[in-house]
Amino acid sequence: MDRADPEGAIAAAAVACSNWGRWGEDDVLGTVNYLDEAKRREAAALVRQGVSFSLSQRFEMGGPQKGWRRRTNPVHTMLDTGADAVLGHQGFPHGFGGADDVIAMPLQCSTQWDGLGHIFDHGKAWNGRAAEQVVTSDGDRVTGIEHMAAAVTGRGVLLDAGRHLGTDGELPDGFAITTEHLLAVIAAEDVVVGRGDIVLVRTGQLTRARRDGWGDYAGGAAPGLSFTTAQWLHDSEIAAIATDTWGFEVRPNEFEGAFQPLHQVAIPHIGLLIGEMWDLDALAEHCAADGVYEFLLTAAPIPVTGAVGSPVNPIAVK
Amino acid sequence: MDRADPEGAIAAAAVACSNWGRWGEDDVLGTVNYLDEAKRREAAALVRQGVSFSLSQRFEMGGPQKGWRRRTNPVHTMLDTGADAVLGHQGFPHGFGGADDVIAMPLQCSTQWDGLGHIFDHGKAWNGRAAEQVVTSDGDRVTGIEHMAAAVTGRGVLLDAGRHLGTDGELPDGFAITTEHLLAVIAAEDVVVGRGDIVLVRTGQLTRARRDGWGDYAGGAAPGLSFTTAQWLHDSEIAAIATDTWGFEVRPNEFEGAFQPLHQVAIPHIGLLIGEMWDLDALAEHCAADGVYEFLLTAAPIPVTGAVGSPVNPIAVK
């Protein structure tokens, strides 16, 4: 890997990992196509105890966003409150009172899926489409997240890289998780990862942020996937992947002067569904305790028409 | 039922159906407490085919809201687009391009859960708490929807009232679904409903709105549950209920000059989790075809801290 040549590395990986046309020219699902009914039956059979975990951070003003790319934390305000109800301001009959609320937020502000229209490579969106025809001010007119509304429920596998590769359960910022690392974690957990699975990679960075404060969690240095994992992401035929970090791949990026080069291959070329800012800690603790790292995972995006991303509250059931 | 006395009827039902204190004075889950691990195991075992359904409407400007109670449809705008990327406006290196988006919406604008802080009875919130202490401008400080982040996955049962009681699959506006009706549907479907289940009642109104236009879907006349079902909602010990209508209960309401009297019993007294504006049509078609009306249901609210409601994309897997 020539660290001075992100452009060349991206171009080579794009060719090696392309799924363009694999599911037809009208495809809007990318690797989620791998997640089929058989996989869902397999996933449901993993439920042994019935214990469920939310893998979502809280959506609130106290989140990590600092304004970069105009990403703020969610602003949640009330249209009516209990105080209004008690003070008799609401004008409802027979003692009825109510509270309503409103939110304003970037769709990428907290626990999320990146839609297929989120990232482009040299003007090309997923499946080789012209980016400017796909995502306009009206949103993603082709691959909006709403197309995945029903699809993202299947078998989840937690790869606890923080636990197996790190110190005290955490990888340091800047740690690049390679394919070898992933395979080592898979071996350590004695788990199988393959076609149609949803892979969750825990780095421990969120654990650290929870303990030490957000710092530069939103965009700063972080552990994450190495650019070199592109081939594995492609060849493993996983349906989706998510991490507990802001940006999925290692930061600083591995090339000089680069910005999220793995995204540039994974989303437009592989068609990979990527999740970010997931909270994997409670699930990880449970998995470490019973040694079972696979589960039923339902991670249904809010189907905002034309969205290039979506808040999600992923639910793992073991 | 004295149609001229909503206040008296509500007071009586509140006494008859109260769950205050049942799960301790600190409870924040209400009837969701009924949904336990055994129920989740039972639910997972219902997955036979692996087919999944999204029960969410699309979140978009084309939704039904007309501004009442300052409820608008979602306003989804882009922070960056494919057009910007192609025109070279973004300033990223090596051909990287991206799209980001923002949303502003009421949490009650489309497919949703009503949180336990959504409705009060004479200044009392769920579990007998003082409404003005629970829901302030900071949001619901006690029973915010985030407390249910992990809990709402279990066994769903579709009661297709539109199909079994209506004409061409639809109940007319103003049709009050009584307990007798519910039991008749349960019998017709040969299904069991009990403790911890999540009950989905399809009226067919959304089918009609999809065909004929929204009209007054958001707040106007609608089929829905009769006030008299309060006792069944309580006694059946279901964990949650949802409908394909704006307001869950029949409208116009059954009392003169009333407003959502069943809510006033169900939320603050029963502690019942209520879903509204769910899209049950595709699921209903499948259930009618194979005669199986039960399924694994994951309906995870987006955990907005302090929210009195939440968008949700419920996923049913059969």
Add this chain to the structure above:
Amino acid sequence: MDRADPEGAIAAAAVACSNWGRWGEDDVLGTVNYLDEAKRREAAALVRQGVSFSLSQRFEMGGPQKGWRRRTNPVHTMLDTGADAVLGHQGFPHGFGGADDVIAMPLQCSTQWDGLGHIFDHGKAWNGRAAEQVVTSDGDRVTGIEHMAAAVTGRGVLLDAGRHLGTDGELPDGFAITTEHLLAVIAAEDVVVGRGDIVLVRTGQLTRARRDGWGDYAGGAAPGLSFTTAQWLHDSEIAAIATDTWGFEVRPNEFEGAFQPLHQVAIPHIGLLIGEMWDLDALAEHCAADGVYEFLLTAAPIPVTGAVGSPVNPIAVK
């Protein structure tokens, strides 16, 4: 005027009325350049009584927007209230209490200025610039409304077309105000209009909407300027013009299948600052009473960086 050929008429008017290059290639003010210090001195001298008028509608949920082009009415919510303060929720010392608020709104939702980046003709923005280089998802990077922050204070002239040309002070919807009409009103009012003036044209439509309800005020039929006034708008060298209607020009537009053709000449070619949805009624009443139709006008846009329009509360002082 060939009603079947908007394209031809627009092209001809664009040539006849072009101000491209008049104020240099870097210009960001358009016709506001006509408004100079001498004009401001003249305007200040018009203050005789010291009576002031706000020409702004109220910004509120009760406004005329119905969702077209995702334009909603303003959603104004509270971050803190008096109720919260009294109930002791705020945590401030020594009896301090406070209220804060938030707004979400289109910049074109109510009384406004259209920025120079608001309308394009065949991909050309004001001064001949490439529209795609001027207005991106980052906003108007060249002619954002902030550039006019200090400029729009000068001599205003009210042309009360409703009063002088209409019935009971109102022009009917669809009434096209021609140059002859404008000159007739100017004559009737015995007023002078010329270089650097800000012209306010009252049609009476807002008076009607206030009486009869909004109806299709936001985008429907309306009295307004005829396309044929383009030449006068150019030749008169006025600095700006505003009306009490949603769209400034007559609607339905005068060409078949057309959409706002006068805008297409006035903004990108003349560089004219256009105001819409102004409330001219109280001012008009005063002018009719004393026969004085000129005044000091301060109409300062909120300088949102990169905005293509701005809310404004214009103040007339006589």
Add this chain to the structure above:
Amino acid sequence: MDRADPEGAIAAAAVACSNWGRWGEDDVLGTVNYLDEAKRREAAALVRQGVSFSLSQRFEMGGPQKGWRRRTNPVHTMLDTGADAVLGHQGFPHGFGGADDVIAMPLQCSTQWDGLGHIFDHGKAWNGRAAEQVVTSDGDRVTGIEHMAAAVTGRGVLLDAGRHLGTDGELPDGFAITTEHLLAVIAAEDVVVGRGDIVLVRTGQLTRARRDGWGDYAGGAAPGLSFTTAQWLHDSEIAAIATDTWGFEVRPNEFEGAFQPLHQVAIPHIGLLIGEMWDLDALAEHCAADGVYEFLLTAAPIPVTGAVGSPVNPIAVK
């Protein structure tokens, strides 16, 4: 002044400075009542050159807010862009293209007026009203900023405290401007301040923030008015006052453990209109150059119905 007893000091000042009832029990204007037509005539006569200044900061994501009290910087997004127009996405006829935009912002995020409903003293709002009856989730139902829509145009006086009392034009953070200081500046400028005037106090802090970065401009240490000026603010019968700082009064506040004690007297008791975050630098430079510190000032709030504050672009004309 006993620095350990803010409560006592506030109570004493509240009694000494109260204007409750002065303009009747229905008053919604407070000290703006002092600004009459005579004052406006006087103000208009101050226009000698016709040069105008915007005293507004830019409304943009790059502003000083950091999330405290859920105050964000403005989020400005586009509904349509020039890029969309050029790419033919908009569907308009005859080469018409357009751009529209949306904003979400706290009304207190940048250059602003504090409405009379913004601050309470022990549950009392302006004129002795019960705060919980005045400001609810519906906004300020009595003294909303819309009531001042037409009123705030009159004579402005710049008191350049930074220039006359500071070093290189700037007062240090924590500098408390006393009545003696104000009188010294008035004397140095040879200007008169009295009933109905709008007083602008420049500290130089914004100059510093512009040079050195925002730092804690939004809520941190700052020069500003001493609590002890309450009496002068009352007795001088000024209509309004504004500063170039976030919070008008000196910070840290002069009492131990206090929060904005001068606000607590000035708004609910004096009924004083207070402006914050004004940009006085260009005006100050002009005043210093010609020695004239008075001018026509038009500072019209955007009339958001029920707002407790408003963005404003104040225009000074000399």
